[in-house]
Amino acid sequence: MSYNESGLRRAITAGLLLAITLLLVFARLGMIPVPTPAGNATIAHIPAIIAGILEGPLAGLIVGMGFGFASLTSATIPMFKDPLVALVPRLLIGITAAWAYYPLRRASKRVLGIMVAVLYILLLVFCREVYLSTPWAGIALAVVSTAGVAYLYWWMRREEAGIIGLAIAGAVGSLTNTVLVLTAAVWRGYIPGDAAWGIGLTHGIPEVIVSAIIVVAVVAALRQIGRRKGGSSL
Amino acid sequence: MASYDALRHVSIGQYIPADSAVHRLDPRTKLAIAGLGLVAVVVTTTYVPNMVLLVAILAAVRVSRLSARYMLAGIVPALPVIALLALMQLLFYGNGQGTAALGSRVLLSWGAIRISTAGVRLVIVSLMRFVDLLFLTSLLTNTTTSSALTHGMESLLRPLSAIGLPSHELALVCAIALRFLPILGEEAETIAKAQASRGLDEPRGGRLAFVQYARRLAALIVPLFVDAYRRAEEMTMAMQARCYRGGRGRTYYTRYALGRTDWIALGLTVGLLIVVALAQYSPLP
Numbered sequence: 129m130s131y132n133e134s135g136l137r138r139a140i141t142a143g144l145l146l147a148i149t150l151l152l153v154f155a156r157l158g159m160i161p162v163p164t165p166a167g168n169a170t171i172a173h174i175p176a177i178i179a180g181i182l183e184g185p186l187a188g189l190i191v192g193m194g195f196g197f198a199s200l201t202s203a204t205i206p207m208f209k210d211p212l213v214a215l216v217p218r219l220l221i222g223i224t225a226a227w228a229y230y231p232l233r234r235a236s237k238r239v240l241g242i243m244v245a246v247l248y249i250l251l252l253v254f255c256r257e258v259y260l261s262t263p264w265a266g267i268a269l270a271v272v273s274t275a276g277v278a279y280l281y282w283w284m285r286r287e288e289a290g291i292i293g294l295a296i297a298g299a300v301g302s303l304t305n306t307v308l309v310l311t312a313a314v315w316r317g318y319i320p321g322d323a324a325w326g327i328g329l330t331h332g333i334p335e336v337i338v339s340a341i342i343v344v345a346v347v348a349a350l351r352q353i354g355r356r357k358g359g360s361s362l
Numbered sequence: 363m364a365s366y367d368a369l370r371h372v373s374i375g376q377y378i379p380a381d382s383a384v385h386r387l388d389p390r391t392k393l394a395i396a397g398l399g400l401v402a403v404v405v406t407t408t409y410v411p412n413m414v415l416l417v418a419i420l421a422a423v424r425v426s427r428l429s430a431r432y433m434l435a436g437i438v439p440a441l442p443v444i445a446l447l448a449l450m451q452l453l454f455y456g457n458g459q460g461t462a463a464l465g466s467r468v469l470l471s472w473g474a475i476r477i478s479t480a481g482v483r484l485v486i487v488s489l490m491r492f493v494d495l496l497f498l499t500s501l502l503t504n505t506t507t508s509s510a511l512t513h514g515m516e517s518l519l520r521p522l523s524a525i526g527l528p529s530h531e532l533a534l535v536c537a538i539a540l541r542f543l544p545i546l547g548e549e550a551e552t553i554a555k556a557q558a559s560r561g562l563d564e565p566r567g568g569r570l571a572f573v574q575y576a577r578r579l580a581a582l583i584v585p586l587f588v589d590a591y592r593r594a595e596e597m598t599m600a601m602q603a604r605c606y607r608g609g610r611g612r613t614y615y616t617r618y619a620l621g622r623t624d625w626i627a628l629g630l631t632v633g634l635l636i637v638v639a640l641a642q643y644s645p646l647p
Binding site for chain 2: 136137139142146149150151155157171174175194200201209210211317318320337345346
């Protein structure tokens with residue numbers, strides 16, 4: 129009875145992606161200065177997203193857990209020293225990315241177009257709800273959503289379906305990180321709701337874009353390893 | 363990219379060798395105590411149990427002969443941010459979030475600012491929790507080597523493999539991650555230098571500078587991922603070629619046994635937790 133090969137490969141890939149995560153967190157790499165009170169947009173959650181996409185939800189869970197622990201250990205502010213804020217939300221990053229990617233892998237463009245339309249409608253409904261409680265956030269969200277969806281539609285028309293699936297998975301993973309961490313922070317009383325919205329919009333949106341870009345770039349490059357043998361790898 | 367050379371020396375929570383009771387404890391004991399301590403710190407919300415926990419953890423730091431000052435040194439640069447966030451917490455927590463249920467009195471109310479006793483308690487408890495967790499994680503990582511931690515974790519999780527949790531695979535993931543951290547650090551350094559030599563500039567600033575940053579980062583990160591993935595493929599093949607069979611029936615070279623100190627430590631921890639639980643659920647402040 130031979131040992132489960134894919135299980136071994138999953139463990140090893142998860143291990144290496146976890147090593148990248150630890151490198152990004154502890155060497156403070158990949159910090160993109162964004163002019164917000166929380167400092168920098170991060171890319172340390174991206175290996176967890178990629179683990180989920182490439183090797184499934186379990187690998188994503190493990191790398192996410194590692195990211196949570198690393199974040200917990202290297203945190204210098206009380207908010208991120210709390211495991212319920214730093215650890216628990218991160219478990220879901222890889223899982224949601226995997227769940228977003230698997231159905232979209234082979235989706236046709238028409239399906240994706242319909243999804244974007246539905247998404248836009250949901251966003252507008254959500255904006256209205258937010259507007260009723262926090263007017264400025266509702267309006268900001270509506271403007272951002274419209275601009276975002278318009279750009280998204282234009283980009284999708286030019287791009288391959290597989291790439292779109294990757295970008296969506298990357299975006300979903302990053303959103304999971306931002307939304308759940310901020311929700312936990314508000315629930316535990318570290319920041320008030322308004323501040324959370326502010327950080328979420330100013331941080332979250334660049335992070336989502338950066339995540340989508342890098343996830344697409346990385347997975348596309350990895351898929352080509354088998355095909356293209358020559359050329360520099362750097 | 364501040365200093366390329368620093369990348370290969372990245373480490374998590376440096377192990378500091380010393381001869382103390384804490385260093386000599388079995389890693390499983392330390393992990394169990396750290397885990398229970400973590401839960402206790404997170405769950406307690408009132409003054410008295412947090413004071414008890416803080417005193418206990420400081421005592422443990424003393425026993426371990428480590429320097430508390432060293433552990434605190436890491437947060438010194440962040441003190442202004444911590445102070446600012448604590449201030450915001452103090453001023454704005456009073457808005458909503460069911461503070462009335464906690465029997466909280468409002469001390470000062472002015473416009474959007476509301477300082478309540480619940481807010482004060484939250485700020486102080488948050489700070490105590492922060493110090494607790496800082497010391498707890500430092501204690502764990504400074505007194506235990508990474509390989510001991512991995513062994514301990516796998517050993518603790520092994521009973522769960524009966525219900526399908528892959529404890530050995532989990533330990534393998536951790537061991538690989540720790541082993542490859544310096545290697546990938548070196549790789550990242552090489553990539554950074556290579557890209558710099560090809561003219562990868564510092565971003566020029568401006569409102570959309572973050573897009574430039576992102577592109578620059580992608581040029582550094584993508585080769586790193588490709589390298590890691592290639593190593594993963596090679597390693598899988600290498601391990602299979604050496605007939606790696608996973609955790610089934612595996613024996614270990616280093617073996618750990620629980621000693622008297624371990625049981626004493628565990629007993630003390632359980633006792634402490636009972637005291638903390640009683641304090642949390644009693645009418646004490």
